[in-house]
Amino acid sequence: MYHKVIEDIKRNLGENKDLNRKYLISQIEIYKTHEYSTEIIKEISRMIWECLTPEEQKEFARIVNEENPIKETLIEAEFYIQNNDYETALEKLDSFFKTHPKLYENDKINEYHSFSNPLEELIFNEFVGCEKKLRFIPEDQPLDDLYYAYGFLLRDASRLDEAESALKKALQINPVSTKIILELCDIYKMRTPTFNKFYFYTMDALKYAYSGYELARIYRNLGFYYYEENNIELTIACYMHSLKFENDPFVVQRIEQLENNYNIILTEEECQELMQDKHIKLGAHPFIIKNLEKLAIEYEQDKLLNQALFFYRLLYSVKKEDKTFNKIKQLDFQTRRNKRKNLII
Incomplete structure (x- = not known):
């Protein structure tokens, strides 16, 4: 039904863009009560955009950029967060989402996503994929970051159900964001009825993780989980493996406490065997x-x-090889030298 409507509309378009634009605007009125009204109007809007001249498109983009409530609200909220004024930041975001309840909502035809970098898009295509037509949220509309900040602030305010909802909206936009997944894990960690979710979301994060910091946090999560499950050997194994990616003094101290309290000493090989027996990946996915x-x-x-x-540093954080480290040093020196040259010029 949707595709037939769009095909019929397109068949009536001609060479004159002004006439096309007027015709398309009239179609919005006609189809506003249609079963697929949301999807049809979105597609008509895209066709209207194509009818604009380059100058009109540029002017429209300028206006949108100047009036960007998502970006402006995020910048404002981050300012308050950085200054530890969580209460004011939360008030700002509460107000924003009451005023803008539905932004880039998926519909029957399209799904809207945004990714932090090209690697995340590759991970999404490999492990998740689209059920509908993929639409990218513009880069200057950081809606996933806004929902993430909102979820973080709601969790801090102990509004856990609302925090979960906000973070799930962020995750809908970027399903492979380990940052978002791990924030959800922190919510599930706090409540007994959702403790299994804590485990499953942590395992999802492990599948998508591409930095040493993320991997370390994930293995610490697993260590916590298995301690609560009274599996002390696996707890120690996960904590020890986390140290491969981030040297955390607290974790070192925790391992020593567990070893002393339970009289358990594990070799690296034994740790890996224990983790592999539970199908826990040792490091980032080969893909x-x-x-x-x-x-x-x-x-x-x-x-x-x-x-x-950026990508060499991420690579080194998950796979500490000398050749990558040397490449980072080489490129870092080169970029610094280029920067000095530009300053002289």
């Missing part, structure tokens, strides 16, 4: 490592050194 390497090399070849450094 992610492969694409970290690929993106880093491609950006380097394109002389986009800052982007290359």
